[in-house]
Amino acid sequence: MAALLEVNHLTKQFGKDSKALTDVSFSVQEGEFVSIIGPSGAGKSTLLRCINRMIDASGGEIRFQDHHVMDLKKKELKQVRTKIGMIFQHYNLVNRLSVIENTLHGKLGTKSTWAGVLGLYSNEEKKQAIQILNVLGLNEMIYKRADQLSGGQKQRVGIARALIQNPRMLLCDEPIASLDPNSAKVIMDHLKKVSTTMGITVVVNLHQVDVAIKYSDRIIGINKGQVVYNGSAKALTSEDIQRIYGSEAEDLIFDIGGIHAG
Amino acid sequence: MEVKEQLSNVTAPSVHLLGKRIPAKPLNKAAIVTRLTLFILAALTVYAFYSFDYKELDFMDALLGTFANLKTIFLEPHLKHFSFGHALYQVMVTLGLAFLTTLFGAIIAVLFGLMAAENLSSRRVSIVIKSMVAFIRAVPTVLWVLIFAVAAGLGSTAAVIGMTFHSIGYLIKAYSESFEELDRGVIEALQASGANWWQIVFQAVIPSSITYMISWTFLRFEINFAVAVAMGAAAGAGGIGFDMFMASSFYLDMREIGAITYFILAVAVILEIFAAKIKRKLKTV
Incomplete structure (x- = not known):
């Protein structure tokens, strides 16, 4: 299967010396459910918004279907955006x-x-x-x-x-961060259904590692603007989580063994 | 460990305050300037009253005379130089002047308001328009009418242009501020789905701020009605204001002034009731 979305060596710089993303590369297959996890301020939202150019990246390459997203003119960009749905933490209705x-x-x-x-x-x-x-x-x-x-x-x-x-792809920016656990489950179930029954690719930013493990095919872990984990959800170990969230991860309030067992 | 240190840092500064009187507000530069300004204003007020030229005026006499005049105006109103129908017609003319200038102002202000709202246009355009608006608003409406009277001659044309001009400035500020109230995320959501600027404006921005826009426009209409009365007198724009001018400076008929005042008051009250009704309706929709 061909990759629907390919991100190569993406960098984003805000101002002079604050780098939000450094050399981020990954690809997403057609129909895949991918979660991006990482601590607050790691660059998850920035990364998501670079994909449909709500934010212009400073360097690198993004390919969606066969479009080079970063070179698109205004009109073509709008056309590409119609193929990418976006969902927000604060709903934005x-x-x-x-x-x-x-x-x-x-x-x-x-x-x-x-x-x-x-x-x-x-x-x-x-x-x-x-x-x-x-x-x-x-x-x-x-x-x-x-x-x-x-x-x-x-x-x-x-x-x-x-x-x-x-859309061919949904970008979800913390879709369940403001919801109670029940509504959060309903939303995640819907997203999963969208992905499996309609074949729509879903890329979702998440704060909840357990939710990411439960729902996604693949997890991309980001810390300080760099990809530190890119692999299947099943293979995610507590060392990986520690690498994604930094040293304090030992005290994180969940038990990874329990998640995999469940 | 770290947390404990921080905690002790937080409590440390308040320890030395124990026992002393604790000021609720810190005495900083801003507070000193405010107090100084108030003190100077108070002193100037006292000095002003002291230094007025009272022209040997007896305060009690003057006060009683004023009350006598007010009594003639408000308790014995009559119409002498024109009929009730004519007065009604003139009030309509004044209302028309207010309506026309508000309408023109509103239409033009919507467009510039969109360009002045920082979330809908570029920062530079917004700053340029906002500073122009600040300038327009700083000059009173009457002065704008007199400025345009140089080109158009004293009369209704100058009044319409001048009043429209100031209405535009006022409404641009009001509209652009209510546009800016809109959550950035809503605009972002529609942009992300490929919608263009005009679609976002009409599908998200205006539906979200329409109640503010209507109440600001109505407020401006009320202001314009008051200004239109004054313009009838000062710029010869016609309407009830001109009749009032004639009654006061030409016929010196205080009773007629009273009658006209009641007319204007009645219209103002009706407008107010109408505005309140509209606002209530908008809130429930």
Whole structure:
């Protein structure tokens, strides 16, 4: 299988001497579920945003499908972005609009400026939105305003907005960091389902190592802007975790043996 | 170990304060400047009252005279030089002036407001527009009308242009600040899905800030109504303000001034009620 996403020697520098990413290389196969873990400030979010160029990297190469993402012009970049859905920690919905309107926002990238400005969506698009919302269990919330939803429901709307793009890949930036354990599980289950049943590649930033091990095919560990682990979730040892999280990892509040046993 | 050291560092400075009176606010440079300014202002006020030229005026007499005038104005109003219908028509003219200038101002201000909002445009453009707005707002509306009167002549044209100009400045500031309230993440989310600037503006930015925009616009409409009354008198822009000017400086008819004042008051109250209703409705939607 060909790699859907390939990142080679990526570096990102903020200002003069603060390096967020140094020489990051990895590739992601079609349909894979990849988690990126690492301590706060390690560069996980920066890395994710470099992939769809919400942040411009300072050096290296990113290939998505057959596009060299870093060389794309504005218009081509928008086209590539329509193929990459993004999910955020704080959901980033328009609070005053309804669930279905927020979902349909995912279609804006493929519409003409005028149709987008006036909010003219075709019936097929609306049908697709309702279908996706049904799958995510939001069928009764369709006309509710986004600010009336709970966190878990908001995040599901976020997933719906990404899925309506018909994406090849989902980038998830800490999707469960603001959720309670139950909603977090629902969200992770949905993401896993998206990956296995729809064949969409999922790259997700996570803080919870146990969740990463449980759900992902592969884990990429990042510390201080460098890849320190890149391998299957099953093979992750406590030494690896120590390398990813630094010396304090000994005191981390979970028990790795227990996770693998479960 | 480290933690303990830090803890002792935190407690150390407060130990020497025990027993002394503890000031709630530290006496720093800002506090001294504030106090000094207040003291100078107080001293100047006392000196000003002391040094007024009272022209042998008896304070009690003056006060009673003023009350007598107020009584004539407000308790014995009448219309002498024009009819009720004419007055109503003139109020409509004034309202029209306020409406037109607010409408023009709002339309232009939306566009520039978007460019002035830092999260929607570049920093440089935002700074340029904001500093121009600060300049426009610093000059009072009346002065803008008089400036434009040089080109357009005193009258309604100058009033419309001048009032629109100041409304634009006011509304750009109000709009751009409510646009900036929008969470950066929402814009980021739509950008990440490939949406363009105009789509983001109309699908996320304006729906999120529409209530602020409407209440700011209505506030400006109320201001413009008051200014339009003054412009009728000062710039000959017509409307009820001009009638008031005639009644006060031409006919010297205090009772008519009273009647006109009641007219303006009634309109202002109606506007206020209307605004409150709109705002309540917007909150529930």
